[in-house]
Amino acid sequence: MALIVQKYGGTSVGSPERIKNVARRVARWQGQGHQVVVVVSAMSGETNRLIALAKEVQANPEPRELDVMVSTGEQVTIALLTMALVDLGLKARSYTGGQVRILTDSAYTKARIVKIDEDKLRADLSDGYIIVVAGFQGEDEGGNITTLGRGGSDTTGVALAAALKADECQIYTDVDGVYTTDPRIVPEARRLNTITFEEMLEMASLGSKVLQIRSVEFAGKYRVKLRVLSSFEEEGAGTLITFEEDDKMEQATISGIAFNRDEAKITILGVPDRPGIAYQILGPVGDANIDVDMIVQNVGHDGLTDFSFTVHRNDYQKVLGILKPVAAHIKAREVQGGDKIAKVSIVGVGMRSHAGIASTAFRTLAEEGINIQMISTSEIKISVVIDEKYMELAVRVLHKAFGLDQPQ
Numbered sequence: 001m002a003l004i005v006q007k008y009g010g011t012s013v014g015s016p017e018r019i020k021n022v023a024r025r026v027a028r029w030q031g032q033g034h035q036v037v038v039v040v041s042a043m044s045g046e047t048n049r050l051i052a053l054a055k056e057v058q059a060n061p062e063p064r065e066l067d068v069m070v071s072t073g074e075q076v077t078i079a080l081l082t083m084a085l086v087d088l089g090l091k092a093r094s095y096t097g098g099q100v101r102i103l104t105d106s107a108y109t110k111a112r113i114v115k116i117d118e119d120k121l122r123a124d125l126s127d128g129y130i131i132v133v134a135g136f137q138g139e140d141e142g143g144n145i146t147t148l149g150r151g152g153s154d155t156t157g158v159a160l161a162a163a164l165k166a167d168e169c170q171i172y173t174d175v176d177g178v179y180t181t182d183p184r185i186v187p188e189a190r191r192l193n194t195i196t197f198e199e200m201l202e203m204a205s206l207g208s209k210v211l212q213i214r215s216v217e218f219a220g221k222y223r224v225k226l227r228v229l230s231s232f233e234e235e236g237a238g239t240l241i242t243f244e245e246d247d248k249m250e251q252a253t254i255s256g257i258a259f260n261r262d263e264a265k266i267t268i269l270g271v272p273d274r275p276g277i278a279y280q281i282l283g284p285v286g287d288a289n290i291d292v293d294m295i296v297q298n299v300g301h302d303g304l305t306d307f308s309f310t311v312h313r314n315d316y317q318k319v320l321g322i323l324k325p326v327a328a329h330i331k332a333r334e335v336q337g338g339d340k341i342a343k344v345s346i347v348g349v350g351m352r353s354h355a356g357i358a359s360t361a362f363r364t365l366a367e368e369g370i371n372i373q374m375i376s377t378s379e380i381k382i383s384v385v386i387d388e389k390y391m392e393l394a395v396r397v398l399h400k401a402f403g404l405d406q407p408q
């Protein structure tokens with residue numbers, strides 16, 4: 001007998017019929033002798049609808065009240081799923097985040113889980129109940145309702161699995177696993193049987209939207225065995241996120257190609273090359289609470305250098321505004337920028353032990369005449385910034401160059 005936490009996303013509970021399907025799947029797992037805790041999202045589109053509704057009343061909705069409101073989406077689905085389970089003759093009970101007591105900090109709309117009281121859940125499980133918990137929500141010390149950020153139900157699932165020391169956390173979604181890249185761009189993309197936690201973290205942070213990044217961080221921290229699989233297929237092992245790099249020995253060096261169109265690039269030309277310059281430029285950006293991603297500084301020339309970095313596209317105009325006076329103050333020549341860029345990244349733990357990955361990538365792009373504007377690397381990732389209009393081409397040729405279209 002195992003203790004399994006299953007999380008079903010919005011499309012998986014998008015209609016009464018689909019909710020009944022989820023109930024049948026949960027029933028099968030319990031019928032095999034497992035204890036099951038189910039976490040659900042709101043029905044697909046519901047969270048967006050609620051946010052839009054709030055904005056019709058208050059352009060910038062009061063965060064506390066927004067959380068009171070959007071958390072209702074999940075409250076509806078826990079009740080419906082529990083009804084469907086009871087209708088199948090099973091013992092089932094629903095809980096909101098606050099009722100479990102998923103304690104969070106008070107950062108409305110992006111709260112972090114601090115602690116979970118799992119005693120009640122354990123007692124229910126021993127009594128033979130299937131437990132259905134609302135994803136995406138918790139409550140703070142003062143009993144205020146909080147939410148965990150968009151996609152936060154994944155994190156609820158993983159956090160409950162960690163608290164209950166579950167044998168596995170299964171994330172059911174509308175895709176059947178994690179792919180080598182987005183199949184909408186590369187039809188030959190393949191489902192990965194396994195991916196390491198580190199790779200998944202890179203893929204998630206680089207814009208592969210299968211899992212909320214916080215849930216992956218959580219799984220890594222508490223070593224939760226995490227599996228992504230489809231709620232629309234009867235069979236299929238999905239993708240297992242592993243910790244053992246040994247599992248990867250038989251596999252390709254590169255696991256996937258991620259991409260991201262959400263960034264913009266800013267370059268300050270002719271910056272005096274002296275200590276403290278990077279701080280003078282990026283300090284004010286950080287003070288404005290703007291995240292900087294890639295940073296590149298050129299080798300100095302005649303006492304001058306060029307300095308480039310990327311930020312989220314939404315912050316682009318704001319950063320330009322911040323930097324104009326800074327550039328004048330430090331006597332830099334010019335501030336330039338562009339928001340028609342894309343970041344393409346090659347991810348794989350095999351990079352640690354294989355040489356020549358970067359040269360293969362750069363040759364592949366060169367053969368297509370794609371100019372690389374910026375490069376950054378980590379132990380298991382190489383990212384390039386290119387013109388947005390070549391993004392899909394770059395993803396396709398890199399996917400092929402690293403043999404990702406070949407069977408594992």
Ligand code: ASP
Pocket residue numbers: 009010041042047048073135136149150151152153154
């Ligand atoms: N319903 C929330 C959202 O749409 C949380 C989730 O689905 O994970 O972001």
Ligand code: MG
Pocket residue numbers: 009151154210212
């Ligand atoms: Mg999701």
